[in-house]
Amino acid sequence: MMTTSLRLRAGLVSLVLLAAFLGIWHLATRSTAQVTTMSPEYAKLMGLTATQGKSAMPGPLDVGAKLWEHLKRPFYDNGPNDKGLGIQLGYSIARVGTGYLLAVLVAIPLGFLIGMSPLxxxxxxxxxxxxKPISPLxxxxxxxxxxxxSSISAIFVIFICSIWPMLLNTVFGVATVRKEWINVARTLEVGTVRRAFTVILPAAAPTILTGMRISIGIAWLVIVAAEMLVGGTGIGYFVxxxxxxxxxxxxxxxxxxIGIVGMLLDQILARFTRMVTFPE
Amino acid sequence: MADKFISIEGIAKRYPGAGGATTTIFENLWLSMARGEFCCVIGHSGCGKTTVLNILAGLDAPSEGAVIVDGQAISGTSLDRAVIFQSHALLPWRTVLGNVAYAVSSKWRSWDRAKVRAHAQKFIDLVGLSGAEHKRPSELSGGMKQRVGIARALSITPKMMLMDEPFSALDALTRGTLQDEVRRICLETGQTAFMITHDVDEAIYLADKIFLMTNGPGAVLAEVVENPLPRDRGRTDLHRHPLYYALRNHIIDFLVTRSKTFTTEKPDHDPRNVPTVQIGKPGLSIASDAKPEAPRETSWPGLSRPSTSS
Structure with missing residues (x-):
């Protein structure tokens, strides 16, 4: 009861804030400058800013209209410099996904080894x-x-930037599994491999997933910059x-x-984290 | 004692200390237990009780000496020796059934799921947790968690049970119930049990033999006290037994004073032949100090109570 009303009120405040932001944006970018008369030929060259006093910064309505256009045709492909936003985002997500999965495949087994071996x-x-502190770019x-x-290079950059949080969290999670849980497995004569899967992995899973969540965030931050450098396709190149x-x-x-996709990626990993988290 | 089911033979535990020196927790420790015997160890913190238990369990290795169980020197852990941990040590991501089933499937690897579940269920029922099989440890009270720990230890039908202060984290009421159950189960299944405790009454209620250890470092096993109380003792009338207070006082005297002074007062203490104290049999007792136990007990008011009231 209490929580639903709190959520309702919070949602309401969010909507009010959004409306206020859009309103201020709209007012700040509306046509105010003086309109000068000029020959139509010249006016064409000067654009709407000079002829109708339109702000150079687009207003929320311009953005909304353009967004609607994009949403209607997300996957068109008119050659290298004119592709739908869906295609561009698809390229970016594919690169992040490939580099990230490669990093998972390396970081988690390696982290297990390092975590289990003090040497x-x-x-x-x-x-x-x-x-770790080297900028991926x-x-x-x-x-x-x-x-x-260039495309594989971008994937490599994603790989190298997402490996560290996962590796370090896996090492930490594996190395700090409670001694008593390990002792339970030892007194039950559980072998090393079975112990790794039945005790260490579930015990370290929340920490590992937290590392994976940090990594996907960093990977999505880095892909935009990487694609600006390598060019060709992707949301970074589009920008x-x-x-x-x-x-x-x-x-x-x-x-x-970029913000919305980043949020969705984070939410997916947050959901996985909740799935493996156990209350003590 | 002829039947030495478990025999600890001259074990020592040393840790490298600061500056190349070594810290000796205990050395030249000898003790033995017969099959089906319930033994409690009492001593102050730091005397190495837990280390002895861990060595018995195989979780720790002695720096010297050996432990022989059923005629064989142990090396490492074994499914024959189940441990009940002080902090219950349940796997929090598994249910009650899952925790017990994990132990069962570790012992009988070829069993199918149904057989493992049925076997685990039997031991969950035994400790009185029927109905809570699908709960996670976080949903259980402290006493219930420790019951799961007991069920897990029993489910692998061990030859002996090792308990490291299993009830110290519980409230008095729960502790009493669980003591009753552990005692019942151990008597029914003929378990050999080795238990560490700080609670003198717990030791008197549960143990056949009580090992008294002096303070560490350099702790020694000072005495083995045989419990004079009958095997079918009950919790409620325990304190009415004529030898109860004598036994209790002997242990408390040891903990309060003699555990500190024992090593200096008895320089000729032979760790291989630790004196056995038999309270109530003055002729047989080899009490380490000159104070006779038996005459003193007559002056205790508690002693006359059973005879007058009943």
């Missing part, structure tokens, strides 16, 4: 400490030079291309969509 943990620690030239393929086209409307739409 490996100590031996590999300096490498991890040095590699710094790898880009090296990746382009060695891989010689940069529309900036070159001076289409601020499309840039705003892209920003909005």
């Amino acid at each position: 490996l943990s100590k031996a590999l620690d300096p490498f991890i400490q040095v590699l 710094a790898w880009m030239p090296l990746a382009l030079y060695t891989i010689k393929d 940069w291309n529309e900036w070159n086209n001076l289409s601020i409307t499309n840039v705003i739409i892209a920003i909005l969509l």
Whole structure:
């Protein structure tokens, strides 16, 4: 009862804030400048800003109309520089997905090994400490030079940026499994492999999933920048291309969509985390 | 004692201390238990009780010496020796049934699911948790959790049970009920049990033999006290037994004073032949200090109570 009314009120406040934001945006970008008379030929060159006093910044209605256009045809393909937003987002999600899954495949088994072996943990620690703070984009030239393929290079950059949170969280989760749970398995003469799957994995799963959630967030942050660099396809490339086209409307739409996709990715991982979390 | 089902032979535990020195928790520790015997260890914190239990369980290895169970030196853990942990140590992502079934399927790996479940269910019923099979440990009270721990330990039909203060985290009422159940189960199944406790009354109620350990570091097993109370003792009239207070006082005297002074007062203490104290049989007792136990007990008001009231 209490919680439903709280949620209702919070939703209401959110709507009011959204309406206020859109209203201020609309007022700030409405036509105010003086209209100068000029020859029609010249007016065509000058654009609406000079002829009708329209603001150079698009208003919410312009963005809404353009967004509707995009939503009606998300998957059109008119050649390299004109593809639907659905296609561009699809490219980005595919790159993030591939790089991220590769990172999962490497980070979790490796993290298990490091977490279970104090020797490996100590031996590999300096490498991890040095590699972890490197900006993923710094790898880009090296990746382009060695891989010689811009799309795969972008995937590599996603791989390298999403591996660290997962690796470190897996190591931490595995290394800090409660001694008493390990002892239970030991007194029951459970073998190493079965122990890893029946005790260590479930015990470390919430920590591992938290690492995976951090990683997907970072991967989605990095893909936009990576695609701006490598070009060709993807939502990052779309943003940069529309900036070159001076289409601020499309840039705003892209920003909005990047936010929404990032939120959805985070929600999916949050749901997985809840599934493996156990109350104590 | 001729039948040595479990024999701890001269074990020591040492840890490397600061500056190359070694800390000796205990050394040259000898003790033995007969089959079906219930033994309690009493001693102050830090005397190495838990280490002895962990060595018996195989979770820890002694720095010296050996443990022989049923004629064989142990190396590592075994499904023959079940452990009931102080903190119950249930796997929180598994249900009650899941926790017990995990132990069952670890012992009998070829069993199918139905057989494992049926076997686990039998032991859940035994500890009185029928109906709570599908609950997670977080939904259970402390006493129920420890019942699951007991069911898990019993379900693998071990040769002996090792208990590290299993009831210390429980309230008095729950503790009493669980003590009754553990006692009943151990008597019914003829378990050999080794239990660490801080609770003198718990030891008197449960144990056939009580091991008294001096303070660590360098702890020694000072005495083995044989419980003079009859095997069919009940919780409610325990304190009416004529030897109850003598036994209780002997243990408490040890804990309060002699556990500190024992090593200096008895330099000729032979750890291989630890004196056995038989309270109530003054002729046979080898009490370590000169104070006779039997005459003193007559002055206790509690002693006359049973005779006058009944």
